[in-house]
Amino acid sequence: MTAAAASVTTTRPVAPPGALADPRHFQILSLGLLLAWGTGALGFPVAAAQIAVTFVTALVTQWLAGRLLAGIAFEPRSALVSALSLCLLLRVEHLALAGAAAALAIVSKFLLRVRGTHLFNPTAFAIAVTVCASDGAWVSPGQWGHAALTGLAFAGLGLMVLTRARRLDIALAFLAAWAAALVLRAAWYHDPIAIPLHQLGNGALLLFAFFMITDPRTTPASRAGRVVFATAVAGAGAAIQFGLYRADGLILALALCAPLTPLIDAFEQRRCRARPSRPAACLPLPPTRR
C-alpha cells in the first residue's frame, strides 16, 4: 500500500487522451470562438482579408523559418495561436501591416532566443513593434466592453481547467497585482471604488490575463518567479497606461518585461542548486518548442 502510494506520487500526471491532450488545441478552439464572437456579435472591424493575410503569413513564415532557421518539421499549432491572437488584438489600416505583424511574431520565436527558448511572447512582441513603428496599427482595448466579461471569464477559466491549472497562478497573480495598482491609484486620486471596478471589468484585461501572460514558454518556470514576473508586468503596464496615457500599456509591458524571464529562471536555478537537500525542487526549463 505504501509502495503503491509512493509510486503514484512520483509518476507525472497522465495527459488526457485525445485531441485535448495538447493545451494548444483548446487554446486554438477558445481563441477561434472568441474571434467568431468578436467579428460577429460584437462587430470588430476586422476584415476577412486581414484574417486571411494574418493566417497565411503566420503559417508560411512558420514553415519557412522552421526549415531554414531551425531545420524542424512544420508545426502549425503555435503559429495558429499567434495568428488568432493577432486577429483578436491588432487593428491595422493596411493589410501589409497585418502580414508584417504575423511574420514578426513567428520570426521572433526563431531568432530571439535565450537559454534554448524564445524570449518574447510572439504576439506581444509583434504588436509592440508594429504599434510603435507605424501610425497605421493600434489596439482597441475598449472593443470587448464590459458585457463580454462573462464569456471571456468562462473561456479563460475553461482553458485553465483543461490545462490542469498549470498556469492559473500567473493569471491570478497578475490580476491581483493589477487590481492592487488600480485600487491604489483610485485611493490616491480619491476616486470612488466604481472606477477601479469598471476598469477591472474590461474584457480585454481578462483576455490578456488568461491568454497572453500565461504563455508557459515566455514566463518563469517556478511559481515564485511567475508571481514576480506577473507583478512586474502589472507595474510596468500601470506606468505606461496611466503615466504615458497609452491604451496598449499592458501589451507593451509584457514585451518590455520579457527579458526578466531568463533572469528570474537563472536566479531561481542558482538558488535551488545552492540547496543540496532539495534538488528535486529545482524546476527544469520548459521543453524547447518553436
Added chain:
Amino acid sequence: MRRTFLPALGLLALGLSFGGPAAAFCGFYVARADAKLFNKASQVVLARDGARTVVTMASDFQGPVSEFAVVVPVPTFVARGQIHVTDNAIVEHLDAYTAPRLVEYFDPDPCARHERKTMRELPAMALADAAAESGARPRSLGVTVEARYTVGEYDIQILSAQESGGLITWLRGNGYRVPDGAEPVVRSYLARGMRFFVAKVNLAEQARLGYATLRPLQIAYESERFMLPIRLGTVNADGDQELFVYTLTRKGRVESTNYRTVRLPSDMDLPTYVKDDFARFYRALFQRHTEREQRRAVFLEYAWDMNWCDPCAADPLSEDELRELGVHWLAGGARKGQARDVFVTRLHVRYDAERFPEDLTFHETGDRENFQARFVIRHAFAGPTRCAEGRRYRDVTLPARREREAATLAKLTGWTIADIRARMGSLPAGGGEAPWWERLWQR
C-alpha cells in the same frame, strides 16, 4: 443661488432638418438626424494633434442667460489668450455635416434596359462680478482665483483649490448651484492637479455685443491625456445625459479606450414612409441600440475625411471654420485647393453615473476608412410596367423588397411589424399597372 450648474463640459443645442435633394453616388440626400433631435444634449468639439488640444463647448441652454453657468475641470492653468468665444453656426455646421442621414433612390423603369449602378460599383469617391464676489472670500476657503477674464459675453475665472469642500463653498457663495453629490467628484479632479474653469454670462457685455444666444466657449491647452471629463455631469443628472463628441484629428478615427465604441447600423433599406418621420425613426433606433449594449457604449455616427462627403448632409467645413474650431495644424500650411489632413469623428453617447463611472478617454487610431450612419429609401417605379421584367418587378421584386424593408425597420427600432405594414399601406396601383387585357395575352 439662481445660477444653474451645467457641469460636464456642460453644454448643449439640438430637430430635424430637411434640405433640398442633392445628387450623389451614394443616394440623394433627403434628411438628417442632427443633435437638435435629442433634448438637453451637450456638443463638444475636440481638435487635437499630439498634445495640443482645442475644446469647443456648445450649449442649447434655454433658460434666462443670467442663470447660465459652466464649471469645467481643466488640466492646466489657462491664460487669457487660450480662451476664445466662437459662433454657434460653426458647431451647427459640423453637426449638420456629420449627422446620420437618409438618402433616396428612384427605381428605374424595369422595362428600360440600362445599366444600373449601385454605390458599391462606383469609385469611392471669467472676471467674477463684484456682487457675487461678496458671497465668499476665496483665501479662507483655500481657493485661489488664479485669473479672471472677460471674454466675449462671459466672465471667466480659473480656480485652484486646496480642498474640495472649500471650492464648493466658494462656488455656492458665488451663485453657482452645486448639487450635493459633487464634493467627491471635485475632490478627485483636484487630486489630479486640475484647475476649474468657471464662467458666467456678463449681461452688460452680452447686451453690448448684441448676441441673442449663448455662443460656444473654447479653450486651447496642452495635455497628453485625451479625455473628456463627464463625471460632474452625472452628479445631479435628471435622467440620462446626451453628449455628442466631434473630434478633428490628423491620422484617423477616434474611439474610446475605456468604453466600447460601436458603429451604428448603416446602409439599411427602409420603407419610404420613414422620409416623413426620420426623427422618430432615428430616436427609436438610437434608443434600441443603446439598450442592446446595456447602455454602456459610445456610438460612432460618422467618421470621414473632411475633404469630401457623399452624400453631403452639408458641405465640408471651410478652412476658416476648421481653424476657428482649433485645427491649428492647418494654419498657413494648406494652400487653396490642397487636400486638408483633417479627419472628423462623430461620437454619440447617452450616459449616467452608474454605467459611466469614469471620464471618457479616447485615442486616435490609424483607421481612415470612411463611415456614415446612412439609411436608404427606394421609391418604386411609378410608370407603366408592361414587359415581362416589369411584371416580375411589380409582382415579385417589389413585394419582397417591401417585406424586407419592413422587417429591417422592425429590427432597427423595435416597432411592431404589423404597425409598420399598416403605415406602409399597399403598393401604389393604378397608373403603374398595365391594363388587364395586356397581361392576358402578352408574354
